[in-house]
Amino acid sequence: MRPRGSAPLRRALVIVAYVLTFWVVLPVLLWTAGTALDRQAGWLPASWAGGWVVGAVGLAYMTWAIVALRRHGGGVPVSALPPPRLARRGPYARARHPIYLGATLVVFGTGLAFGSRGLAWVVAPLLVPLWTVYARLEERGLVRRFGGEYRRYRREVGLFPRPGLYRLSQAVQVFRVLDVRIEGREHLPRRGPVILVYNHACYLDAVFVGTPTGRPVHHLTTAEVYRRGAMRWLVSHFVNVPVRRYRPDPMAMRAVLRLLDEGAVVGIAAEGERSLLGDYRGALPDVAGIVARLGVPVVPVGLSGNYDAGPRWADVVRRRPVQVRLGPPIAFDGDPAGVIDDALRRLLDADPQPVRLAGLPAAKLGRVLWRCPRCGESDRWRPAGLGCDRCGAAYAGTADGWLVDEGGTRTTLAALGASVAAFPEEDRLAVVGSVWRERSMYGPIEPVVLVARGRVAVTPDGIAFDGGQVSLRAVRRVSTERADTLQLATRAAMWQVRVTEGSAFRLALAVRRWCGTRVLAGSAP
Numbered sequence: 001m002r003p004r005g006s007a008p009l010r011r012a013l014v015i016v017a018y019v020l021t022f023w024v025v026l027p028v029l030l031w032t033a034g035t036a037l038d039r040q041a042g043w044l045p046a047s048w049a050g051g052w053v054v055g056a057v058g059l060a061y062m063t064w065a066i067v068a069l070r071r072h073g074g075g076v077p078v079s080a081l082p083p084p085r086l087a088r089r090g091p092y093a094r095a096r097h098p099i100y101l102g103a104t105l106v107v108f109g110t111g112l113a114f115g116s117r118g119l120a121w122v123v124a125p126l127l128v129p130l131w132t133v134y135a136r137l138e139e140r141g142l143v144r145r146f147g148g149e150y151r152r153y154r155r156e157v158g159l160f161p162r163p164g165l166y167r168l169s170q171a172v173q174v175f176r177v178l179d180v181r182i183e184g185r186e187h188l189p190r191r192g193p194v195i196l197v198y199n200h201a202c203y204l205d206a207v208f209v210g211t212p213t214g215r216p217v218h219h220l221t222t223a224e225v226y227r228r229g230a231m232r233w234l235v236s237h238f239v240n241v242p243v244r245r246y247r248p249d250p251m252a253m254r255a256v257l258r259l260l261d262e263g264a265v266v267g268i269a270a271e272g273e274r275s276l277l278g279d280y281r282g283a284l285p286d287v288a289g290i291v292a293r294l295g296v297p298v299v300p301v302g303l304s305g306n307y308d309a310g311p312r313w314a315d316v317v318r319r320r321p322v323q324v325r326l327g328p329p330i331a332f333d334g335d336p337a338g339v340i341d342d343a344l345r346r347l348l349d350a351d352p353q354p355v356r357l358a359g360l361p362a363a364k365l366g367r368v369l370w371r372c373p374r375c376g377e378s379d380r381w382r383p384a385g386l387g388c389d390r391c392g393a394a395y396a397g398t399a400d401g402w403l404v405d406e407g408g409t410r411t412t413l414a415a416l417g418a419s420v421a422a423f424p425e426e427d428r429l430a431v432v433g434s435v436w437r438e439r440s441m442y443g444p445i446e447p448v449v450l451v452a453r454g455r456v457a458v459t460p461d462g463i464a465f466d467g468g469q470v471s472l473r474a475v476r477r478v479s480t481e482r483a484d485t486l487q488l489a490t491r492a493a494m495w496q497v498r499v500t501e502g503s504a505f506r507l508a509l510a511v512r513r514w515c516g517t518r519v520l521a522g523s524a525p
Helices: 006-041 050-073 098-114 117-146 148-156 167-174 205-210 223-227 229-236 250-261 285-293 336-345 362-367 413-422 504-518
Strands: 180-183 194-198 217-222 241-243 265-269 298-304 322-326 395-397 403-405 429-437 449-459 462-465 468-471 477-481 485-489 494-501
Touching: 006 098, 006 117, 050 098, 098 117, 117 148, 194 205, 194 336, 205 217, 205 265, 205 298, 205 322, 217 223, 217 250, 223 229, 223 241, 241 250, 250 265, 285 336, 298 336, 429 504, 449 494, 449 504, 477 504, 485 504, 494 504
Parallel strands: 180 322, 194 265, 194 298, 217 241, 217 265
Antiparallel strands: 298 322, 395 403, 429 449, 429 494, 449 462, 462 468, 477 485, 485 494
């Protein structure tokens, strides 16, 4: 049996040993090494007063990190005595090891202030790889202690402070890179947790939503963009939260709750997927129900002009006037989805939104207008020219985003798309593309695995391809990714059909019809 009081004594001895090592012995060794290099190289002292500022900044940063570690983690800066809680706030929200960063600045500033080139330009830079290796060793223990929580933290926060790409939203407004106009900024709380719900029609909506506030907005973003190296890097720097839309995702929900608990701003696209035809499709009921129960301010953000800036089917983004209009926080006094829908529709200039076809790839209109909107003919319909050789229907785009038929009647792309979708579908659809499968729906987000290439047949029985088939009886959720991918989720797997010839949106519509009400579109976290 251990004598009472041995644990506190051991803890005190460990702390004293670390203080002596890292605050006394190590600084003396670093100073000795720097001055020895000066003598060896014949460098004369050349002090710079700004070094005192650099050193003071580093010391202040270290102090801030130590206080934050004690306050939010309940520990002390001793790797042998890890904190009982994972510190994520203050400097730990921007870098995983801010104490080491601050110490490096102190060494660099000290060398500048005392004119030691060896200390400033040799010893201080060499410290970076040394403490990086040491930090990696420390993190092994942190992973054992905190498990998945630390792994997620390590994915979200770098060893060094990352440039917050959400600042791009403010740069867009300041430098007028995009034509963004803002109304209702006064409805946005200046501090504390808040959820921004918005209509979604363009790749750049996260940038548009971020323009009214100087605070970073953490957007729920489809897990698909985390499967590619360059895109993963981009979105992870845009403080996004990955969500698997094709199944309930408790990990994403926990991330949202943690962010709100930390007083952050969370952005949620009410519709889930981007609007295909520029019309607001309505909030997902399960998403709206969760948002209504979180007990934080929910501010609606209506985006007008974003569909004209980047219609989903066209795979392009262009500079167009975009109106960002914020409304007062939503009072949930009825059906959550209906309340959100009413709040957002009041903020839109038009629903559906117009789109100017000039300058867009006309051939890609076949993704949304795969048959004649008037007679339903597919073989004699020319989507690039918006004309039908069977019934004589012809449409032309106008400068204000409308379409006019041969008789002069004005309509919208959304109305034509609705007419196309209203026709009964064939019992067999064939496309050219590839079939992919996710390794695991419940592990880390990884690239999907190629299963087959070539012709893919879609029928009421299932998706048939070279070497396999997915039965529609097993499908639970149907969604689309980008403008070329049908996504199907069963209880055990997620499948993708990436279409190179044909329309992924047509496939999704057909599968939903054949599966009926037992399948869902999209998913909530």
